[in-house]
Amino acid sequence: MTSANRRVRLTAPLIATFLLTGGPTAWSLGQGRAEAATPAAGKAAAKTADDFNGDGYADLVVGAPAGTVSGKKRAGYVAVTYGSKNGLDPARKKLISRSTSGVPGSATPEQAFGSSVTKGDVDHDGYTDLVVGAGAKGAAAGAVILWGAKSGLTGGTRIATYGHAPQAGDFDGDGRTDLALFGAVGSYGDDPIAHRARLWKGPLTRTGTPAKKLDFMERSQWSSYDDDERPSPACVQNHAVCIDGPASVNGPVFPQGVGDLNGDGRADIVMNDYAGDGMWSNSVLYGGRDGFERGSAPGSRGALAMGDINGDHVDDVVSGSDGYEDNKVTVAYGSADGLRNEQRFDQDLPGVPGAEEEGDGFGSSLAVGDVTGDGYADIAVGVPGEDVGSVVDAGSVVLVRGGAAGVTGTGAKAFHQNTAGVPGVAERGDEFGAATALLDVDGDGRGDLAASSVHENADAGAVWSLRGTATGPTATKSVAFGPGDLSAPSAAARFGSTLR
Numbered sequence: 001m002t003s004a005n006r007r008v009r010l011t012a013p014l015i016a017t018f019l020l021t022g023g024p025t026a027w028s029l030g031q032g033r034a035e036a037a038t039p040a041a042g043k044a045a046a047k048t049a050d051d052f053n054g055d056g057y058a059d060l061v062v063g064a065p066a067g068t069v070s071g072k073k074r075a076g077y078v079a080v081t082y083g084s085k086n087g088l089d090p091a092r093k094k095l096i097s098r099s100t101s102g103v104p105g106s107a108t109p110e111q112a113f114g115s116s117v118t119k120g121d122v123d124h125d126g127y128t129d130l131v132v133g134a135g136a137k138g139a140a141a142g143a144v145i146l147w148g149a150k151s152g153l154t155g156g157t158r159i160a161t162y163g164h165a166p167q168a169g170d171f172d173g174d175g176r177t178d179l180a181l182f183g184a185v186g187s188y189g190d191d192p193i194a195h196r197a198r199l200w201k202g203p204l205t206r207t208g209t210p211a212k213k214l215d216f217m218e219r220s221q222w223s224s225y226d227d228d229e230r231p232s233p234a235c236v237q238n239h240a241v242c243i244d245g246p247a248s249v250n251g252p253v254f255p256q257g258v259g260d261l262n263g264d265g266r267a268d269i270v271m272n273d274y275a276g277d278g279m280w281s282n283s284v285l286y287g288g289r290d291g292f293e294r295g296s297a298p299g300s301r302g303a304l305a306m307g308d309i310n311g312d313h314v315d316d317v318v319s320g321s322d323g324y325e326d327n328k329v330t331v332a333y334g335s336a337d338g339l340r341n342e343q344r345f346d347q348d349l350p351g352v353p354g355a356e357e358e359g360d361g362f363g364s365s366l367a368v369g370d371v372t373g374d375g376y377a378d379i380a381v382g383v384p385g386e387d388v389g390s391v392v393d394a395g396s397v398v399l400v401r402g403g404a405a406g407v408t409g410t411g412a413k414a415f416h417q418n419t420a421g422v423p424g425v426a427e428r429g430d431e432f433g434a435a436t437a438l439l440d441v442d443g444d445g446r447g448d449l450a451a452s453s454v455h456e457n458a459d460a461g462a463v464w465s466l467r468g469t470a471t472g473p474t475a476t477k478s479v480a481f482g483p484g485d486l487s488a489p490s491a492a493a494r495f496g497s498t499l500r
Contacts, residue, residue: 049119049120049128050119050128050439050440051083051127051128051148052080052082052127052128052129052130052146052148052149052152052153053082053127053148053149053150053151053152053153054126054127054148054150055082055083055084056443057082057083057084057085057440057441057442057443058083058439058440058441058443058448059080059081059082059083059441060080060081060083060088060437060439060441060450060463060465060499060500061078061079061080061117061119061130061498061499061500062078062079062080062081062452062463062495062496062498062499063076063077063078063114063115063116063117063132063496063497063498063499063500064076064077064078064079064114064461064483064488064489064493064494064495064496064497065112065113065114065115065134065135065494065497065498066112066459066492066493066494066497067097067114067483067488067489067493067494067495068489068491068492068493069097069098069099069107069113069489070097070099070106070107072107072108072109072111073109073110074109074110074111074112075097075098075099075107075108075109075110075111075112075113076097076111076112076113076114076115076134076135077095077096077097077113077114077488077489077493078095078096078097078113078114078117078130078132078498079093079094079095079096079483079486079488079495080093080094080095080096080130080152080153081093081481081486082094082152083440083441083442083443084441084442084443085442085443086442087441087442087448087465087467087477087479088441088465088479088481090479090481090485090486093486094152094153095486095487095488096114096130096132096144096146096153096156097113097114098111098113098144100156102154102155102156103144103146103156104144104156104157104158105140105142105144105158108136108140110135110136110140111134111135111136111140112134112135112136113132113134113136113144114132114133114134114497114498115133115134115135115497115498116132116133116135116164116165116166116498117130117131117132117133117498117500118130118131118133118165118166118167118168118179118258118500119131119168119500120168120169120177120179121148121177122145122168122177122178122179122200122202122203122204123147123202123203123204123205123206124176124177124202124203125148127147127148127149127150128148129145129146129147129148129153130145130146130148130153131143131144131145131146131159131166131168131179132144132145132146133163133164133165133166134163135163135164136163136184137184138184141160141161141162141163141164141183141184142158142159142160142161142162142163143158143159143162143163143166143181144156144157144158144159145157145158145159145204145208147206155206157204157206157207157208158208159179159181159200159208161183161184161196162181162182162183162196162197162198163183163184164182164183164184164185165182165254165255165256166179166180166181166182166255167179167180167255167257167258167269168180168258169258169267169268169269169287170202170266170267170287171199171266171267171268171269171287171288171292172201172266172287172288172289173264173265173266173287173289176201176202176203176211177202177203178199178200178201178202178210179199179200179202179204179210180197180198180199180255180269181197181198181199181200182196182197182255183196183197185254198213198214199213199214200212200213200214201213201214254271254272254273254301255269255270255271256270256271256272256303256304256305257269257270257304257305257306258270258306259306259307259315259317259334260314260315260334261284261286261306261314261315261316261317261334261338261339262286262314262334262335262336262337262338263313263314263334263335263336264287264288264336266286266287266288266289267287268284268285268286268287268315269284269285269287269292270282270283270284270297270304270306270317271283271284271285271304272300272301272302272304274301280300280301281296281299281300282296282297282298282299282300282301282304282317282319283295283296283297284296284297284317284338284339286338295338295339296339297317297319297332297339298317298319298330298332298339298342299319299320299330302319302320302321302363302364303319303320303321303363303364303365303366303382304317304318304319304320304366305317305318305366305367305368305379306318306368307368307369307370307377307379308334308376308377308402309331309333309368309376309377309378309379309402309403309406309407310333310376310402310403310404310405310406311375311376311377311402311403311404312333312334312335314333314334314335314336315334316331316332316333316334316339316368316377317331317332317334317339318330318331318332318366318368318379319332319363319366320362320363320364320365320366320381320382321361321362321363321364327346327347327356327357327358327360327361327362327363328344328345328346328362328363329344329345329346329362329363329366329379329381329400330342330343330344331343331344331345331379331406331407333406343406343407345400345407345409346362346363347360347362347383347398349400349407349409349412350409351408351409351410351411351412352398352400352409352412352414353398353412353413353414354383354386354396354398354414357387359385360383360385360386361382361383361384361385361386362381362383362386362398363381363382363383364382364383364384364385364433364434365380365381365382365384365433365434365435365436366379366380366381366382366436367379367380367436367437367438367449367450367499368380368438369438369439369440369447370402370446370447371399371438371446371447371448371449371468371469371472371473372401372446372468372469372470372471372472373444373445373446373468373470374470376401376402376403376404377402378399378400378401378402378438378447378472379399379400379402379407380397380398380399380436380437380438380449380451381397381398381399381400381433381436382395382397382433382434382435382436382451383395383396383397383398383414383433384431384432384433384434385431386416386433388416388417388418388426389418389426391418391426391427391428392428392429393428393429393430393431394416394417394418394426394427394428394429394430394431394432395416395426395430395431395432395433395434395453396414396415396416396432396433397414397415397416397432397433397436397449397451398412398413398414399412399413399414399415399449399472399473400412401472411471411472412472413472413473415449415451415466415473415475416432416433417430417432417453419475420475421474421475421476421478422464422466422475422478422480423464423478423479423480424456424462424464424480427456429455430453430455430456431453431454431455432451432452432453432456432464433451433452433453434452434453434454434455434496434497435451435452435454435496435497435498435499436449436450436451436452436499437449437450437499437500438450438468440468441465442467444468446467446468446469446470447468448465448466448467448468448473449464449465449466449468449473450463450464450465450466450499451463451464451466451499452464452495452496452497452499453496454494454495454496454497456482457482457490458492459492459493459494460482460483460484460490460491460492460493460495461482461483461493461494461495461496461497462480462481462482462495462496463480463481463482463495463496463499464478464479464480465478465479465480466478482495483495
């Protein structure tokens with residue numbers, strides 16, 4: 001292992017200042033940790049962070065941002081399949097688009113509704129809610145909240161403007177879920193651009209009114225004030241805007257996930273961010289009572305995921321490859337001082353199936369969760385460019401185990417469409433493993449693997465679900481479904497672009 005950059009106090013680019021008071025935290029909810037440890041903790045996590053109807057089974061969210069809705073190409077939609085003791089059943093589903101009754105707004109071309117999603121109990125009623133982002137700009141921008149209930153997701157409340165990769169978490173540790181919201185992304189020029197961001201302090205009402213709305217600002221902006229004019233901590237804590245004009249973050253930024261990386265009981269955000277001149281890096285915004293602190297994270301633009309790999313009750317950051325050149329995955333381990341140590345691995349790690357080859361895209365998608373119920377989170381690594389036999393770019397997913405010493409190749413497993421028991425047949429260019437998720441859809445305390453191929457059936461897309469066991473995922477009783485199985489739009493929908 002090598003030393004990673006420790007967190008640093010935010011001073012210049014990339015934000016932030018606003019949050020409020022203390023309490024426990026979680027990924028998406030103010031209780032417990034979502035990417036959890038023991039089987040009992042796994043069941044609790046399903047009831048909170050991933051369970052929309054409160055039945056104790058995690059529910060899978062599948063985004064199809066390229067789907068045609070109401071005749072509008074690439075308007076996009078989301079499909080939710082509800083968990084049960086027998087796992088996922090495509091018949092128990094809900095389809096959500098901007099043309100769905102009760103969902104505000106209307107479908108428009110290139111809206112890309114469902115390009116990002118986040119989960120959390122934002123109204124603090126005991127049911128997890130779903131926030132769906134879109135890739136659109138202008139009037140079509142913004143996000144939608146679907147409200148959790150015993151009957152499943154209901155209604156819809158619009159969040160105007162801020163629809164770019166929303167993130168839910170208890171960032172100030174007061175036991176209530178907050179929403180970190182980001183505006184539409186600009187172009188990637190020589191310089192970073194202003195990127196609007198706002199914190200909605202939880203809880204939210206069903207009309208979409210938060211307890212407070214707080215803009216992000218850069219601490220460096222404070223230096224432009226005289227000492228007697230500089231915003232005070234009281235202003236930061238009690239007012240929506242502490243400086244004139246639109247507050248922003250330098251960016252654009254691509255928030256990827258939420259977890260507690262320093263064990264302080266407050267959620268942190270991990271993200272890709274753009275520094276200009278084609279340069280990308282990864283950052284962490286550490287949540288706090290009065291604001292965020294910025295820290296660095298390993299890697300550049302690519303997949304990111306969070307969870308407790310080594311079982312020390314502090315989340316870790318897993319960063320993937322930047323496409324198809326650097327086929328390595330890096331784990332940066334959380335501690336009371338933030339991210340401290342790194343471990344890098346690829347398919348050459350002893351015990352990991354397959355051979356390291358250029359173009360495999362090892363780590364192009366990532367998910368973290370405890371599949372075996374041993375108290376250590378495991379990593380599902382997408383390898384969408386993997387050749388299966390002579391079938392080029394058929395794709396696979398590798399499950400790598402966590403342990404007290406970190407990642408180990410012992411017990412690693414690989415799955416693809418030619419694996420016995422996995423539905424379908426490996427085909428050229430399917431890129432199985434384009435997206436991955438680990439969540440307990442059958443309520444047995446073990447994470448179950450979801451993997452997608454967005455190119456399946458002429459880009460219609462499809463999703464597979466493999467059950468977790470004490471020895472890892474199994475293809476036995478695995479299921480696969482595409483948009484046609486859900487009576488959803490199929491043509492070039494890229495179903496499975498998002499899995500959560």
